[in-house]
Amino acid sequence: MAWWWRWPTQLVMEVLHSSLPNKNAFKALIAAEYSGVKIEVVKGFQFGVSNKEPNFIKMNPIGKIPVLETPDGPVFESNSIARYVSRLMADNPLHGSSLIEYAQIEQWMDFATTEIDPYIGRWLYPRMGFFPYNAQRALSALNAHLATKTFLVGHRVTLADIVMGCNLYYGFIWIMTRNFTSEFPHVERYFWTVVNQPNFRKVIGDVKQADLIPPIPSKKAAVQPKEAKKEASKEEPKPKAVEVEEEEVPKPKPKNPLDLLSPSKMILDEWKRLYSNTKTNFREVAIKGFWDMYDPEGYSLWFCNYKYNDENTVSFVTLNKVSGFLQRMDLARKYAFGKMLVIGSEPPYKVKGLWLFRGKEIPGFVIDECYDMELYQWSKVDITDEAQKERVNAMIEDQEPFEGEALLDAKCFK
Ligand SMILES: N[C@@H](CCC(=O)N[C@@H](CS)C(=O)NCC(=O)O)C(=O)O
Numbered sequence: 001m002a003w004w005w006r007w008p009t010q011l012v013m014e015v016l017h018s019s020l021p022n023k024n025a026f027k028a029l030i031a032a033e034y035s036g037v038k039i040e041v042v043k044g045f046q047f048g049v050s051n052k053e054p055n056f057i058k059m060n061p062i063g064k065i066p067v068l069e070t071p072d073g074p075v076f077e078s079n080s081i082a083r084y085v086s087r088l089m090a091d092n093p094l095h096g097s098s099l100i101e102y103a104q105i106e107q108w109m110d111f112a113t114t115e116i117d118p119y120i121g122r123w124l125y126p127r128m129g130f131f132p133y134n135a136q137r138a139l140s141a142l143n144a145h146l147a148t149k150t151f152l153v154g155h156r157v158t159l160a161d162i163v164m165g166c167n168l169y170y171g172f173i174w175i176m177t178r179n180f181t182s183e184f185p186h187v188e189r190y191f192w193t194v195v196n197q198p199n200f201r202k203v204i205g206d207v208k209q210a211d212l213i214p215p216i217p218s219k220k221a222a223v224q225p226k227e228a229k230k231e232a233s234k235e236e237p238k239p240k241a242v243e244v245e246e247e248e249v250p251k252p253k254p255k256n257p258l259d260l261l262s263p264s265k266m267i268l269d270e271w272k273r274l275y276s277n278t279k280t281n282f283r284e285v286a287i288k289g290f291w292d293m294y295d296p297e298g299y300s301l302w303f304c305n306y307k308y309n310d311e312n313t314v315s316f317v318t319l320n321k322v323s324g325f326l327q328r329m330d331l332a333r334k335y336a337f338g339k340m341l342v343i344g345s346e347p348p349y350k351v352k353g354l355w356l357f358r359g360k361e362i363p364g365f366v367i368d369e370c371y372d373m374e375l376y377q378w379s380k381v382d383i384t385d386e387a388q389k390e391r392v393n394a395m396i397e398d399q400e401p402f403e404g405e406a407l408l409d410a411k412c413f414k
Pocket residue numbers: 022023024051063064065066076077078079
């Protein structure tokens with residue numbers, strides 16, 4: 001019997017972990033209808049709860065539905081699940097009737113997944129209150145998978161490594177600097193192993209990791225003077241400059257909406273100076289000074305709590321995660337002050353923070369541009385509540401123990 005085929009019997013039942021309705025789960029269920037396969041859907045599956053439970057995370061480290069539990073192990077990714085289900089039927093017409101039809105079926109599946117689905121998602125999900133997805137969570141999951149493996153599946157290169165290696169390639173050469181990838185040491189090791197396989201090297205050649213994150217080119221900046229162009233052409237190819245019409249009139253840089261707010265009595269830099277310069281009597285000087293300056297009309301205070309604390313099992317990885325977040329917050333330096341505490345004397349570490357933002361809400365551009373924001377739960381500090389105010393003080397002061405636990409580190413964004 002071919003390795004990819006198994007008699008579907010009533011005894012062997014595939015179990016689908018998903019809430020319904022869900023378009024990704026539908027793929028497996030519809031394929032099952034066409035293929036004479038019986039799938040049991042887990043009863044009472046609660047999206048947002050069941051997919052965060054440890055048993056689910058063991059099956060899919062990224063915590064996304066659907067997952068198919070098979071007698072030989074779990075499978076995640078809805079297309080792969082649908083392929084598995086359809087493979088349970090020999091000579092399934094769902095796979096077409098020739099190699100070229102099979103390839104074209106795969107082609108349209110990839111097209112639906114990479115060209116259609118993300119487009120609809122980016123358009124729809126913010127309207128449903130979902131934040132756009134970011135690469136960090138997927139890289140953490142990939143990192144965890146690769147902790148005990150050289151290649152993605154089995155002990156030698158498979159198509160999965162070719163696709164994964166090539167999809168990581170632009171990331172590594174253009175934007176994922178050492179500083180960023182060091183948070184994912186197993187992904188790093190995997191990537192370098194894969195791209196150094198002779199068959200990869202024959203095609204890709206030497207691979208050099210990005211030193212810098214390229215800025216998003218403004219239309220004007222993208223028009224390079226001739227000399228600079230010549231210089232640049234000696235180096236490795238750079239991402240294509242945005243094409244612009246020659247006679248374009250420069251537009252004034254749009255103001256940050258926060259600059260248009262009514263002036264506040266609180267001057268953020270004054271607070272930052274007071275914080276940095278207070279070496280003794282911190283409570284009496286800095287904390288008191290903070291509340292004297294604080295202007296609830298012009299600023300707001302927020303607590304944040306990392307949503308995936310149970311993943312913080314390695315201290316340096318957790319610390320790097322927080323440092324990365326603070327680096328990416330650089331865009332808000334004029335409008336924010338923050339404290340991030342890494343809590344606990346042993347793993348898993350908790351990451352909690354306090355942020356002061358200009359304006360009464362978290363600035364929209366921060367939510368849009370700093371992808372770490374969605375990794376935290378945010379709650380506005382109620383400054384009429386003394387207990388919350390005291391928690392603010394404790395966070396500003398790096399009070400230890402904090403909520404009964406030692407601090408592994410306290411980082412400040414100022
Ligand atoms: N590429 C995945 C996408 C799965 C997916 O996005 N699932 C969503 C529900 S439709 C989910 O579980 N989201 C939970 C989360 O992001 O935490 C697939 O096709 O299975």
